[in-house]
Structures are given as C-alpha cells and as structure tokens.
Amino acid sequence: MLNFDFYAPARILFGKGTQSQIGSLLKPHAKKVLLHYGGGSIKKSGLYDEVTASLLESEIPFVELGGVAPNPRLSLVREGIALCRKENVDLILAVGGGSAIDSSKAIAMGVFQEGDVWDVYEQSTAIEKALPVAVILTIPAAGSESSGDTVLTNEEKKLKYGYGSPRLRPLLSIMNPELFFTLPKNQIANGIADMMSHVFERYFTNTTHTDLTDNLCEAVLKTIMKNAPLVIADPKNYDAWSEIGFSGTVAHNGLVGMGREQDWACHGMEHELSAIYDVAHGAGLAVLTPAWMSYVYKDNLSMFVQFAVNVMGVSGSYRDPEAIVLEGIARLREFFNKLGLPAALKDLGIDEENLELMAKKSTGAAFDDESPIGSLKRLYWQDVLEIYKLVR
C-alpha cells in the first residue's frame, strides 16, 4: 500500500424527499445563491419549482443560469463567473448531473481567478479559493457530487480537460433516487458505464498489498452490476436506484483508490472522443474500456485474473489464466451490450479520420509534449491508436 491522503468532506443527504430541505440546509452558508442547471427537464419534472420554493421559504435570494450542456462548455462558465461577480453570489447550487456540477465548480473557482478560468485547466495550477458548491443530483454517473474534480470543454479549441482540488469538494449533495425515475435508458446506461470506469481506473494497478481497496472496488462493481439491469428494466425501481446512486458516489469520492497507483488511461482516451465528437462520456468509456483491457492485460495478468474471477464470476482451470481473463473481458462486453451501450467507435459516429489526431492529443504528442498516459501499462500515442483501432 502506498502512502495516501484521504479527505472526503462532502456531506451526502440521501433519500426520499430530501430535496425539500435544501433551503434550510443552505441558510447558514449562503446569502445569495446561483442556481445552475441544464435544460428544461427540471422544470418539466417539477424539481425546479420545489427547489426555488424551498429557497424562497428560507429567504435565500438567488439568481439563475440554465443551459448547461452535456460536456459542459467554457463559454457558459465565463457567463456564470460574470453573473456571480455582478450579483455577489456566495454559493452555487447545481441541480443536475455531472455536467451541471462540473460547470458549477468551474464557476466557483473562476470567480476568484484574475485571468481566464481555462488557464487553471490548462496549467493545472493550485487554486487558493472557490465558492462553496451544493448539489441536488438528478443523474448518478459522474461522482462529481462528492469529488473535487471538474471536467470542462473548450469548444473553440476542441479541448476537454480535467482539474481537481480539495477546495472543489461540494459542501453537501442531496441524492433522492426518485429524481432518477425519468432518465432515458441510454443516459442511465451511460451513467453506469461512467461509474464503473471510476472504479476500474482505480482498481487496475500494479501496486501490491491492496486487500482492502481491492475488496472495496469489487464490492462497488458487484453492486452496480447486480442493480444496473434492474434500473434499465424499470427506471422507477427505487431500491435498485438507491444502490446505483450510492455506488456512484462511493466509486468516485476517493476511498476505493487510496494507497494504489491509479490508471486513468481510459478517461484520457475518452476525453479526446468527447472533445471532437461530443459523444456521451459513458458511452465512449463503454467502447474503450474492454479494448484497453484486451491491449494491456498481459502486463499484469494476475490483476486481470482477479478481475475476471472476483468481479465477472469466471471460474474454471487456473492453469490457463489467459482464458480466464479473456472470458472476463468478454463478459464485460456482453454486460455493456445488454445495457444497450455501444461496442465500437462507428456506433458513436466516429470514423477513422481523426483517430491518429486523437491518439496524439491524448498523450500530448500533438503538442510536441508527449507524456504517456496510464500506469498499469504506460501508453504512448501509438498504443492509443492501436486501442482505438481495436474498436473502430
């Protein structure tokens, strides 16, 4: 086990009706709130009315900024920063999924940046300050409700970068599984692939003596894999949604990756797809993850045997470990397939035109500044291109 620093202070309020507490929960922390959200779905569902009624009841003034798109954009963030400064906002309330939360985090730190907030993403400089962010979660997937991470797309430069700081951990997040009932099935499936990837990126490691976090990773993965088909079959299944929602948080609050070298190559490779083709992050991960596994498993065969046996339930003769691994990967592909997730880049509308460009961007080779991605196996742009080609 490696040395680690674990800090996950986001308070999670879970359960039926919890969104109606938002006003009283924020009252001690906020004089003026920015309500930040996506499209019209929260208005249609009545959530918008509930939230604003709760803020009014607690006499918390607010301004609002809707229009967050999947793969949230720098332009809207800049607008939010200007609005917060003008209106003296001191807390941002994200109502939505990862996109609304990540956009809120960008605004929260941007308010205190003298230069452009994009510089923080581009230069990965440590921030000193950020407004507090609170969350009412409507899409379990990104884990952003408890993490200190944000991912933003610069639509002019066609770049999608991530940034993390403990100062960006939400103050509190409300998770009521009932709010997930109206999600379309493809979005449910994308979210499931995303949260599974958050565990995979931490699970696959060359670090040894990691019993606890191995077991915790497997616990989260098995929970997701048991309940995912249930929410796809019946999006009003509260009990199954409870497991999926809570798992999405535990997958990404940091705990299950402590003391291990983490990988994150799949996220790196996927961000290039989203940056150019604006594909759903989870759908991109569902395509790339099994391909990545096929490409790297020989570098740590026993790690992949453990995955196949403990997570995918493969049994048989351990005298042929490679067969065990390949069966495990095949089962993961089949699992994604049954959820309705895509299996190839062409299913995402991605042809071969930009494969080399995306591979070179993923490692920085496109900017003459290459550093390999991943840690279980270090991947150069040629490796990434091979992985893209495996699932073109």
Add this chain to the structure above:
Amino acid sequence: MLNFDFYAPARILFGKGTQSQIGSLLKPHAKKVLLHYGGGSIKKSGLYDEVTASLLESEIPFVELGGVAPNPRLSLVREGIALCRKENVDLILAVGGGSAIDSSKAIAMGVFQEGDVWDVYEQSTAIEKALPVAVILTIPAAGSESSGDTVLTNEEKKLKYGYGSPRLRPLLSIMNPELFFTLPKNQIANGIADMMSHVFERYFTNTTHTDLTDNLCEAVLKTIMKNAPLVIADPKNYDAWSEIGFSGTVAHNGLVGMGREQDWACHGMEHELSAIYDVAHGAGLAVLTPAWMSYVYKDNLSMFVQFAVNVMGVSGSYRDPEAIVLEGIARLREFFNKLGLPAALKDLGIDEENLELMAKKSTGAAFDDESPIGSLKRLYWQDVLEIYKLVR
C-alpha cells in the same frame, strides 16, 4: 435502503513517516496545543520526541497531559478541561489509541460546557461547540480517529457511556502502520475484535435492499480476517498492518452502516463489563459477539446465512440453513480463539455475582427506565442475562 446523512470529514494521512508532518499540518489551525496521551510507551518508542520536535519546529506552543488509561476516565478529562481553559488551548492533539482520542474529544467539548461534561454523556444533549481534535494513531481498533464518537467511564458511578456528535469528528488523523509494531499481541487481538464488531453492529440488520453496504461490510471483514493472523504472527508486518489500520478506520467512519438500521447491542452489553470490571473492550466483545449471534440468529436466519457464506466461507447444503449459520458462528469463535482472545466471561475475571446487575444496567432496567437494546432483535434485561449466561 433507509434515508441517511453521511458526513465523514476527518482527513486521514496514511503511511511511513507521516507523523513528522504534524507541526506543519496543525500550524494553520492551532495557536496552542494540548498534547494528550497515555502512559510511557510513546516516550519509550521515541514518538513523543518526534511529535514535540515537529511542534517546536513549527513554533506551536503546547502543554501536555499524559496518563490516559484504557477505558478513559472522567477525572482526567476534568483535569484536561481545566488545563485547556487556563492555558487557552485551541486544539487537542491525541497521541495514542481510542482511549486517548475519546478522552481528547471529551475535553474538547467539555471546555465549552458550563456544567460538568459528564452531563453531556448522561443526557445526550446536542453540543454546540468543541475544540478541534487531531490524532496520531498508535493503536488501530476503536476507529475514533475518524468517528464523531467518544466513550467515557465515570469511575465513581461505575458507568461507561458513549456520546456522538458531528462536531467531534477529528480534523485530521495520522496513521503510520510502523507505529503499531510494538503493540503487545493481546492488545492487537483486542483491537481486531473491536473493529470487527464495529462492522458487525452495522452489518446485522433487518433493513432490506442494502446491497452496497452489505458488500462493503463483507469487504472490510474479509480484509481484517485475512490480515489479522499475519500481524499476530509478525507485529512488524507493515503491509498487513496497513490493511488492518485502514480497515479499522473504514469500519467506523460511518460509511458501511449508511441506510441500514444498526444494532449495537453487543457494544451496550460490553460497556457494562468494562464499567465494573475494567476489562479491555475488544476482549469483552470477542466473548459476547458469538454468544449474541447464537441467541438472535433465528430472528433473521437469512441475514446470518449471508454472514456464514459470504464472510466465514461456509458452503454446503442450503437446505439446512441453520447448520450453515451455526458453522459460521463456530468459525468466528475459532478465529477469535486463534488470535488468543478469550471465549468466556470467567476468562475476563468476571464471575456470576454481577450478571443480573449488568444486564439490568445495559437496558436501563436498573434505573427503572428500561428501553430494550439492539434492533435485529430487541433485547430486554432478561435476554441480556441469557446471553451473559451463555458464555459465563
């Protein structure tokens, strides 16, 4: 899954050499520190010198109060409160195990109490304020390094009461497994029984649809059970200690019990043993837990089948679930036995004289104010007496 409110803000710094960072870590938070610890072991090991050198290097003045005993006492807490007030201490640094930390938490809240701090334990009143507590952990067991809980013994009244508040969650806790190398084997075993009990108290529940926390509980228990024999066999095994230490924290930071009705009958029954006989908490739990299981399993047979199969590795014919359960409980007894833990009250020096008194105290019947303990099965004093008698 039940509604829940999860908040675990204690920062955990884990690994080799981390204790030398204590001065710089506390500098932003403390003008004057109370160093609170037990006996001479931290002086003998050199830890005391390391910690004080780090505080001096960061120019943090400190006063100190040693002498915390296992089952920490109200009298020393009162002394600590007076010292903190006199010296204007604004942060308490506990160097030790659960006793030093729990005693520190009592002082931390007592400083702001107008009346006696024991009233807080006796009346369970919500506290408004407490000094921040930081921890350098030397005994992994109690989980107090991340919890908001404290247990204190009133030695005059022979009462041992617990109290909990989010305001008592430590600011930060340092965990370097090297600091555990000198623990005597019986103390190691007691600690293991204690942390396993923290999971058991959450795991055994009548709440349904608890996949994630079921799996997390089982993950922690399996990790502890794999690594416990390794640290008993070789108390200088850093890797095994890392698993045990980290497991002790995850067992009690709240996560694995979220959304479930929890039990806590064994803790309640054990506190009565410690209050009168001053036995080690973990040793008392090792005696009582299998007895409790034998007494209650019929009330939720399937929960105990799950325990026997998933945790204790029992297999066989599920057409005789009771046999599966009894084999699981027998294996737990055997596991404790191999660690050198006691199996009966008489091994703890407890005769039959006070069994009825302790049973009546545990439910409040001794004070004409009985409310049953436990939730998987509600236990009245007659039940507690039966359980004590099972292992007299």
